[in-house]
Amino acid sequence: xxxxxxxxxxxxxxxxxxxxxxxxxxxxxxxxxxxxxxxxxxxxxxxxxxxxxxxxxxxxxxxxxxxxxxxxxxxxxxxxxxxxxxxxxxxxxxxxxxxxxxxxxxxxxxxxxxxxxxxxxxxxxxxxxxxxxxxxxxxxxxxxxxxxxxxxxxxxxxxxxxxxxxxxxxxxxxxxxxxxxxxxxxxxxxxxxxxxxxxxxxxxxxxxxxxxxxxxxxxxxxx
Amino acid sequence: xxxxxxxxxxxxxxxxxxxxxxxxxxxxxxxxxxxxxxxxxxxxxxxxxxxxxxxxxxxxxxxxxxxxxxxxxxxxxxxxxxxxxxxxxxxxxxxxxxxxxxxxxxxxxxxxxxxxxxxxxxxxxxxxxxxxxxxxxxxxxxxxxxxxxxxxxxxxxxxxxxxxxxxxxxxxxxxxxxxxxxxxxxxxxxxxxxxxxxxxxxxxxxxxxxxxxxxxxxxxxxxxxxxxxxxxxxxxxxxxxxxxxxxxxxxxxxxxxxxxxxxxxxxxxxxxxxxxxxxxxxxxxxxxxxxxxxxxx
Amino acid sequence: xxxxxxxxxxxxxxxxxxxxxxxxxxxxxxxxxxxxxxxxxxxxxxxxxxxxxxxxxxxxxxxxxxxxxxxxxxxxxxxxxxxxxxxxxxxxxxxxxxxxxxxxxxxxxxxxxxxxxxxxxxxxxxxxxxxxxxxxxxxxxxxxxxxxxxxxxxxxxxxxxxxxxxxxxxxxxxxxxxxxxxxxxxxxxxxxxxxxxxxxxxxxxxxxxxxxxxxxxxxxxxxxxxxxxxxxxxxxxxxxxxxxxxxxxxxxxxxxxxxxxxxxxxxxxxxxxxxxxxxxxxxxxxxxxxxxxxxxxxxxxxxxxxxxxxxxxxxxxxxxxxxxxxxxxxxxxxx
Numbered sequence: 001x002x003x004x005x006x007x008x009x010x011x012x013x014x015x016x017x018x019x020x021x022x023x024x025x026x027x028x029x030x031x032x033x034x035x036x037x038x039x040x041x042x043x044x045x046x047x048x049x050x051x052x053x054x055x056x057x058x059x060x061x062x063x064x065x066x067x068x069x070x071x072x073x074x075x076x077x078x079x080x081x082x083x084x085x086x087x088x089x090x091x092x093x094x095x096x097x098x099x100x101x102x103x104x105x106x107x108x109x110x111x112x113x114x115x116x117x118x119x120x121x122x123x124x125x126x127x128x129x130x131x132x133x134x135x136x137x138x139x140x141x142x143x144x145x146x147x148x149x150x151x152x153x154x155x156x157x158x159x160x161x162x163x164x165x166x167x168x169x170x171x172x173x174x175x176x177x178x179x180x181x182x183x184x185x186x187x188x189x190x191x192x193x194x195x196x197x198x199x200x201x202x203x204x205x206x207x208x209x210x211x212x213x214x215x216x217x218x219x220x221x222x223x
Numbered sequence: 224x225x226x227x228x229x230x231x232x233x234x235x236x237x238x239x240x241x242x243x244x245x246x247x248x249x250x251x252x253x254x255x256x257x258x259x260x261x262x263x264x265x266x267x268x269x270x271x272x273x274x275x276x277x278x279x280x281x282x283x284x285x286x287x288x289x290x291x292x293x294x295x296x297x298x299x300x301x302x303x304x305x306x307x308x309x310x311x312x313x314x315x316x317x318x319x320x321x322x323x324x325x326x327x328x329x330x331x332x333x334x335x336x337x338x339x340x341x342x343x344x345x346x347x348x349x350x351x352x353x354x355x356x357x358x359x360x361x362x363x364x365x366x367x368x369x370x371x372x373x374x375x376x377x378x379x380x381x382x383x384x385x386x387x388x389x390x391x392x393x394x395x396x397x398x399x400x401x402x403x404x405x406x407x408x409x410x411x412x413x414x415x416x417x418x419x420x421x422x423x424x425x426x427x428x429x430x431x432x433x434x435x436x437x438x439x440x441x442x443x444x445x446x447x448x449x450x451x452x453x454x455x456x457x458x459x460x461x462x463x464x465x466x467x468x469x470x471x472x473x474x475x476x477x478x479x480x481x482x483x484x485x486x487x488x489x490x491x492x493x494x495x496x497x498x499x500x501x502x503x504x505x506x507x508x509x510x511x512x513x514x515x516x517x518x519x520x
Numbered sequence: 521x522x523x524x525x526x527x528x529x530x531x532x533x534x535x536x537x538x539x540x541x542x543x544x545x546x547x548x549x550x551x552x553x554x555x556x557x558x559x560x561x562x563x564x565x566x567x568x569x570x571x572x573x574x575x576x577x578x579x580x581x582x583x584x585x586x587x588x589x590x591x592x593x594x595x596x597x598x599x600x601x602x603x604x605x606x607x608x609x610x611x612x613x614x615x616x617x618x619x620x621x622x623x624x625x626x627x628x629x630x631x632x633x634x635x636x637x638x639x640x641x642x643x644x645x646x647x648x649x650x651x652x653x654x655x656x657x658x659x660x661x662x663x664x665x666x667x668x669x670x671x672x673x674x675x676x677x678x679x680x681x682x683x684x685x686x687x688x689x690x691x692x693x694x695x696x697x698x699x700x701x702x703x704x705x706x707x708x709x710x711x712x713x714x715x716x717x718x719x720x721x722x723x724x725x726x727x728x729x730x731x732x733x734x735x736x737x738x739x740x741x742x743x744x745x746x747x748x749x750x751x752x753x754x755x756x757x758x759x760x761x762x763x764x765x766x767x768x769x770x771x772x773x774x775x776x777x778x779x780x781x782x783x784x785x786x787x788x789x790x791x792x793x794x795x796x797x798x799x800x801x802x803x804x805x806x807x808x809x810x811x812x813x814x815x816x817x818x819x820x821x822x823x824x825x826x827x828x829x830x831x832x833x834x835x836x837x838x839x840x841x842x843x844x845x846x847x848x849x850x851x852x853x854x855x
Contacts (some may be wrong), residue, residue, distance in 0.1 A: 032719050033718075033719070034715065034718075034719065051722075053718070054715075054718040054719045055718050055719075055720075055722055055723045055724070058718075058719055058720060058721035059721050064719060066716070070713055070716045071714070072708065072709045072712040072713060072717075073712050073713075074708050074711070074712050074777075075705060075708055075709060075712070079705050082702070082705060083705060083706070083709050083717070083722070084718055084720050084721070086702060086705075086706070086721075087706075087720055087721030087722045088720070088721050132720065133720075136720060136721055161540050239591075261638055261642065262788065286745035309784055309813070309817070323640060323820055324816070325583075325638055325818040326583075326768070326772070326812055326815075326816045327812070327813050329585075329765075329812070330808075330809045330810070330811075330812035330813035330816070331813065332809075332810070333765065333806070333808065333809035333812075334806060334809035334810065334813065336805075337803040337804070337805050337809060338803070338806065340802055340803040341800060341802070341803040341806070344802075345802065376830060402794045415808070419768065448761065452645065452646055452649065453640075455642055489656070490653070490657045491653065493655045494650060494654070497646040497647075497649055497650045497653075498650060500642070500643070500646045501643060501646050501647060502631070504635060504639055504642070504643045504646075505631045505643075513683065
């Protein structure tokens with residue numbers, strides 16, 4: 001990755017798209033502290049976070065989900081979310097249990113809170129991850145392809161969910177391949193290719209960008 | 224003058240003992256490179272080879288050096304059996320884990336150890352060197368123990384042989400597996416077979432090391448663990464992936480031990496290897512591949 | 521196995537069983553034969569040790585090959601304290617043993633617990649051996665002569681027995697409480713996926729050190745008790761690789777990551793050892809070796825894990841399973 005410069009304003013929903021292998025997940029890993037960047041700056045709300053450990057970055061307010069869902073397999077749904085609540089930014093005065101219950105209601109998992117992730121569908125497991133990330137009370141949420149592989153009904157539910165999250169004031173940076181989604185809810189888009197930003201701007205602008213079209217030609221079926 | 228002699232002696236001792244460690248480390252690195260497991264039974268296998276040679280001598284009167292080919296072949300076969308029987312089984316269990324395989328090899332080590340204790344008691348045995356060799360010869364005015372010299376020669380032979388092996392089709396396939404297992408599979412390499420054969424080779428190498436070790440040291444069934452840890456030290460020191468690094472590291476350990484005992488009492492000799500291992504593990508980011516050892520941050 | 525979710529009924533049932541067992545054991549000392557008492561004491565000791573081991577290797581997932589180091593430190597603390605006249609026949613010594621062991625854990629925790637599974641395992645093995653050799657050759661610890669601890673006359677088993685019953689019960693209760701607390705959830709999260717745990721804000725290394733320290737304290741205390749009970753402390757005895765291995769087998773064969781597992785494991789392994797010692801004499805660890813191989817080849821969940829396995833996803837060792845490149849978050853196809 002090189003020469004990547006991007007910005008997410010407070011409360012914005014920003015989409016990150018690009019062909020396979022363009023470096024999107026790598027970017028996420030750099031932001032969330034999994035990999036240390038060789039050069040450059042990463043700042044959250046003005047504070048530098050490059051080079052910090054993943055857990056401190058989380059406590060500073062960045063939450064994320066993973067492309068391949070990784071809920072904690074030996075913990076129930078509720079406990080998964082509780083982990084996020086315990087070690088994230090916290091909710092101030094509010095009791096963690098209340099915060100978790102609220103979030104589980106918000107994402108629709110309340111009925112399944114005592115089940116183990118292994119017993120649930122992939123859609124539900126995605127929701128566990130999402131709830132867990134939300135439980136860290138992030139200011140910026142990194143969503144990694146949460147829409148992939150969902151049927152239309154689930155897709156729409158998720159769309160609503162993500163929009164609701166945005167309404168709560170949480171900034172979102174989402175990697176997506178499902179164009180319909182990312183076009184619909186992003187305030188702005190960045191297009192990545194071979195580790196470089198090749199376009200940015202409002203969804204309509206990017207969609208008509210010649211470079212972007214050529215990069216995607218033949219690769220994506222637009223929904 | 225005295226210091227010089229001592230130093231030279233220590234140097235030579237280090238090189239000679241190191242040669243055994245070098246072969247041992249090479250075997251471990253091989254197994255790790257291809258199968259990504261640390262075989263904690265390697266020391267036990269080495270000692271078993273020493274015992275095999277011992278009994279061949281005692282019961283059949285076979286010269287230890289002549290027993291090497293026998294050991295080579297039988298341990299190659301044994302290695303393949305272990306790879307197929309034990310390692311593959313544990314790797315294919317529904318909840319596969321690499322650490323579990325380590326446990327299995329540890330169990331195997333104790334299994335071998337204890338079977339030998341039951342069979343042959345825990346007495347120390349010595350592999351008597353053949354009578355036709357003079358005990359020591361004089362080279363450039365320094366007395367050199369011929370047996371130890373022979374182990375160096377044999378180690379060099381092994382290293383040379385290994386270099387040729389790497390150039391063969393099999394060797395290339397092996398190297399492919401150490402780099403990237405999946406890619407190798409795509410290229411038509413049968414990972415299972417290569418693994419098994421590699422294990423066999425590593426075991427055979429351990430066999431040679433065993434005979435050489437038996438010729439110079441007293442062995443008993445419990446000596447295995449100590450050797451395993453020393454082997455691990457060598458493998459880790461050599462970079463856990465670099466074959467020549469392992470060979471070099473073997474000599475380094477030998478030298479460290481032989482010079483070390485000049486400063487601390489002989490009882491602590493084995494300790495030196497352990498301490499080196501711990502130190503390397505702790506200092507890893509510097510010398511060795513960071514990703515292999517550490518989880519991020 | 522915790523008291524939440526689908527394992528609730530199992531854990532509570534096992535608690536009842538455990539409680540009853542302890543009650544029986546506690547009263548046994550007044551009427552059972554000396555050999556049974558001796559056996560029971562050993563059992564209780566191993567139960568406590570295995571539970572402590574379980575904390576580190578079963579629940580957090582750090583495979584330790586050198587736990588005997590903590591036991592030995594505890595034993596030697598008592599022995600040296602007695603020998604050098606620091607304090608006599610005092611539970612303070614035993615507690616101090618735990619403290620020193622915990623100290624050791626913290627000391628080695630920072631550098632060692634950053635290592636990945638297999639390397640931590642080897643490192644701990646090397647460390648335990650280093651300690652054994654060091655203690656064996658140091659005059660301060662009376663080298664290979666071992667330290668004798670005088671016994672109070674008249675000799676009675678009761679104080680030693682009651683002590684170990686108490687210690688063992690306390691350990692089980694403590695471990696149970698930990699596991700069902702938020703700390704327990706943290707440990708399990710770390711075991712299941714330390715990389716994800718980190719991203720969720722958990723300072724993984726800190727918690728690993730915490731669990732190792734707690735485990736070390738327990739082992740140190742038991743080691744101290746052992747010093748008094750055995751009245752003789754010798755490096756090859758208390759810094760013994762076989763002891764580490766026994767704990768491993770008991771925990772994993774019984775079922776790592778469960779409350780009942782180490783207990784069942786301890787019972788079975790001790791029994792197997794007895795049989796082994798009778799018929800095979802030297803070389804009885806053979807049985808341990810076979811058990812551990814069977815466990816990891818065919819039933820990694822141990823007895824309890826295999827019996828209560830409801831879904832394949834409930835895997836006590838998912839944390840320990842590493843693909844060749846480890847759990848690498850960047851290893852996605854695409855993006």
